[in-house]
Amino acid sequence: MTTIVLKKTLLINLIFKTHLDIGFTDLAQRVIENYFSNYIPRAIQLAKELRESGQKERFVWTVGAWLIYQAMETASPARRKDLEQAIEMGDIVWHGLPFTTHTELMDASLFRHGLNYSQKLDQRFEKKTIAAKMTDVPGHTRSIVPLLVEAGIEFLHIGVNPASTPPDVPPIFIWRHPSGAEVIVMYHKGTYGDLMIQENLDCGICFAHTGDNQGPPSVKDVLTTYSHLKGLFPEADIQASTLNAFSRKLRKIKSTLPVITQEIGDTWIHGVGSDPGKVSRFREFSRLRNRWLIQGTTAAEQEAIDRFSDRLILIPEHTWGMDEKTHFPDIVHYSTDELRKVKDTQKAKIFETSWAEQRTYLSQAQQALGQNRFSREIQEALSSLTPVHPDLNLWTRINENENIPVDSYTLSIDPCIGAITDLSCANGRKLATPEHVLGLFRYEVFCKTDYDRFTRQYLQNLDKNGSWAFPDFTKPGIEKIIKSHREILPILDGIYRYREKDNEILLRLHMPDEAVETFGSPKYIVLTLRIDPAKTITVTLDLLEKQACRLPVAMWFSLNPPVEKPERWQLMKMGQFISPLEVIENGNR
Incomplete structure (x- = not known):
């Protein structure tokens, strides 16, 4: 945590959060079941225990809207009641986005669908969500800005993977789209979220993160966090808070913030290339879905599309399978011949299951449509995507x-x-x-020379993160297999x-x-x-x-x-054209 010493009294908005990976640490289904059956009940109990203890310290858990929406939809009556009470008490809160995504992989309408989860929860519980968060993925496309504004989002926090080079942006700025739409963006570089104090504001924000899919902290951890902050700021008012509360404070200084108009982009988008078959089907499903929405639908058809979208949006979620360094730490069997020797082992089968699980989101989306004209179009599209030898x-x-x-x-x-x-x-x-x-x-x-170049250009903080960053981002032992x-x-x-x-x-x-x-x-x-x-x-x-x-x-x-003027090439991202020449330094160039 960054140490900052200030003499003035201030309010510190303390945000308790864990980072949701739908997968990575385990199979995705197990991860979600653990949140529903373990982490959410634990968070509710933790908040209740602290409130009833008579201590000043409180616990408020912030999560993406998708998790709370799905928990409400699938919970038993008793657990749903507990969650509803926790929401009404302010112990469990959601932000405006469903989870962390590769935004560039989506079209605008699917991104809007992701924003709908918080809007539906807001309507149900008479709330107003104005803040959102992305974690891990270093950057996103400027095309999301008008969509965030359309949904009432004023503030976006981005916490960057500790080993990844962040884009060259200020810690806090206004991100302005060519249409004039704008949001306040706060970047924490090299961390999911940390402490940030604005000099011209009477408050700051501090994130208390647990690790990937680690769930809520313990009572002891909560009290330790408060104690540490109190040691840094003896006169400060430290409150368990929300991104919404901090966002409202930022309105006071919005006019003083620097303005960024450039594209940032996603430097993690290389993961999309890891499963061409899945991505080709996803893109075809997305094209069809967008066409259906443009053509217009009946109420029943819209319900079918919503069910379809609930599964489809899991594809651009930023987790693309289980963590290789943990679940399949093999640095020998890389080549086609070598892989055959281990592909039938239990570890390899479980690891491969995580990719198959990701692909089932598409079949689940197809099933969710039911039997109608949409399902027939989907089947025709799938048939056209199957490669065959020509006659x-x-x-x-x-x-x-x-x-x-x-x-x-x-x-x-x-x-x-x-x-x-x-x-x-x-x-x-x-x-x-x-x-x-x-x-x-x-x-x-x-080859290894390529990875060495990539490491120099992109990876950072390797003195602290090298033990996991090298197996995460490179191929240890590849120099023994590929020489050039x-x-x-x-x-x-x-x-x-x-x-x-x-x-x-x-x-x-x-x-x-x-x-x-x-x-x-x-x-x-x-x-x-x-x-x-x-x-x-x-x-x-x-x-x-x-x-x-x-x-x-x-x-x-x-x-x-x-072409006569190659500098006029443009990229289509979420239905909007962006010049590759206007990508900010250390963005996705």
Whole structure:
């Protein structure tokens, strides 16, 4: 905890909190059951015990809204009554967000759904939530700002994972969106939350966190926290408080705060690449869901979509399986061949179960829809996402060394690696050139040198955090398996034109044996191009027969058309365009 000595009397808002990981420390279902059956009742009892003891010290537990909402929905009548009483007494409070998420993975409507949990609880208990918190994930997209404001949120606290480089922002600032919407943001860098005193304010905030999924503290821990703060600030009024209470205080100094208008972004978003199949289904589900909402629904259909959304929103929650360093601390069996030796062990099976559990959120979402037009659309979408070997009897092979006319376009394909090296329109415009190819697949293999660079660039406070940060963020022992960085390209087997529709071209490729057998790449790659009369080019990529491995690898599919002003590229995040050139230093650049 930061030591600050002030002479003036002040109010310290003491926030008791634990960090919710829906998974990581255990299987997600066990984690949630432990909160419902153990942690929430313990927190209620702790607050009651301190109140009835006659001491001044109190306990108020702050959690994300999703946890309280779900507890209310699933609790027994007796436990629900206890929780309701604790809420009415002010012992249990929620903030405006459901839990910590990768916000960039969501669309705006799903983020709004997450905000609805606190709004529903507010309505039920006649409260007004104006503050929210994210923990662990170092940053988020600016696109959430107008959505927070829309939901009445004025203050967002972000506590950063201790080993991760935080964005270069002030400790407290106004985050302003181009629309004019703005929220006050407080950053605690290198900690989930700490002590912060504002010089021009008569109060401060202090977080008393327990560890990941550790639940509420003990009575002794609570009293020790008060005692420690009293030692630092003998004249201070130290009160168990809420983010809402502190947020109301911040209104007094809002006009004096610095303003940040830049994008921050999520430097932890690499986790999204760990399960392409799950993410592709999630994105398809999200697209369909958004379309249904735009089209309009009946009351019954909206209820089905809400049930669907309750499961779908668990995908962008920031936990993507159990903690490897704790549950599968194997630094030897990385390669495809080595992994086969341990994949059937009990530890490996349990660890893998945590990934399967994450994928079940999608099947649960599908089941929650019931039988209706939505469920049929979902099933059709899932079928289209299943990679299959093409029936080449339906296709005619064409010469890979010749230009290929398709509608009003002409294509040239690299005869070795299968990338499009020329795509010319009838008007002479070029959408691909040898320097700006389209459809290039690459399989990248990382080595210790890459991790050393990553460590220098991103990890921090390793003197304190190295014991867990190195196994968390790197691959210990990888230097014994992979000696150098590799980028492996596919080999073109053939180019085909669809017999029934001459506007469809298929490329069949395979990867070198070493890439497949040692590094776990897909064995076959199928690329289908379709140019419709509206001049839209649709690209479908199928990856087939990939072997499991634990090596640090990445699959890239490049679309790099030549443009006159590349600085005008923009990223779409939650339905809003953001220039990569306006990302703040140490944000997601």
